[in-house]
Amino acid sequence: MTQIALVGGGKIGEMICSLLLDSGDYDVSLIDTSQKQLDKIPDRPRLSKCCLDVSDVAALSRTLAGHFAVLSACPYYLTVNIARAAARANVHYLDLTEDIASTRSVKEISENADTAFIPQCGLAPGFISIVAYDIAQHFDALDTVSMRVGALPEYPTNSLTYNLTWSTDGVINEYCEPCIAIVNGEITEVPPLEQREEFSLDGMTYESFNTSGGLGTLSETLRDEVRNLSYQTIRYPGHRDIMKTLLHDLRLADRREVLKDVLEHAVPATFQDVVLIFVTVSGTRDERFLQESYANKIYSREINGQLCSAIQITTAAGICTMLDLLHTGKIPTSGFIKQEEVALSDFLANRFGRYYRQKTEQNKAAQEPGVYEQPSPS
16 A cells, blocks of 8 residues: 655545545545644544644654655645655655745755656646647647636625635635746746636636636746747636735735635635636647637536535546556656646546546546546536
8 A cells, every 4th residue: 555645634635635545545644734624534544644733844754754755735835845845755746836936946846856746736737737738739830828727616696706615825826926928939927817808618708817827837848839828717707806906906915814814704615616627729730720629617526425626626636646647657756747748648547537537538438447427517
């Protein structure tokens, strides 16, 4: 049995824990700063719990010793400490961070490592980069790559048309920090919440706008190959303008803890959500200017009798898939690993990656032995 350390016992951490334990191939050591949070996670065979100050790099590295890998499901501001502890303990490292500065630090830490450092293993950044890079390989020359992702409530009822579906810290961070893009062949920073667009999918109208971190390392990978490359978050129309009022006009971008408190006390969480993934790539192939798109919707569903949100499922499935591919030797086992280095076919063929399969693929997969069946949305 392979020993895995998982740091962070929140909603995403609980989902990761469940998937790994259900696979029958992993033992999980769950680590969290809060004993109260650990107590919320049901006791299970092959699950151990440890209450530890995860900002204490020395203590965390001692705890990680002997594990195959550590998975971080913590807020972005703890990312670097966990990566340093992984390097000290000589264990593989995977995280879900969308924070650009943290990922740069992880890359620096990985430079002399004998183990793999794989940041950004979630939905966006993460799976979105794998999809975009796969489509990009279908062209002889690239022009524009547009990546859009959103985790939205199925039944919005407030003026924000939004419910909390994942980390509040993460949402605020991506709305406030500069965004990386490629514009006319040059890597540049663009402001968050700007360049709003509208589009329709399955008869529904959505808005999208710049947010930080979702591009991952793709700007480095495609910097000499594409004219324009961008990432935007998808929301229902009207959301962006209200957030600009809160962050800019009321200057809550400078008082993030206040905004977090307001959102968590006024905006309810929901498990009834839908994840939208929409990638569009244009370029030339066989001397023709063409466009190819990928669109997918993933809904919340019950797993082992418990309703799990779509963002829980997709985020947890992403990092579990990367762990599986690492464990089976399908990706490099040392150094800094980019998401786009993983083949989309390998990702979707994985037992965890199958949660991302599109509806036609899911119906076909449901007839195969050992494949998780994802039902149609209710």
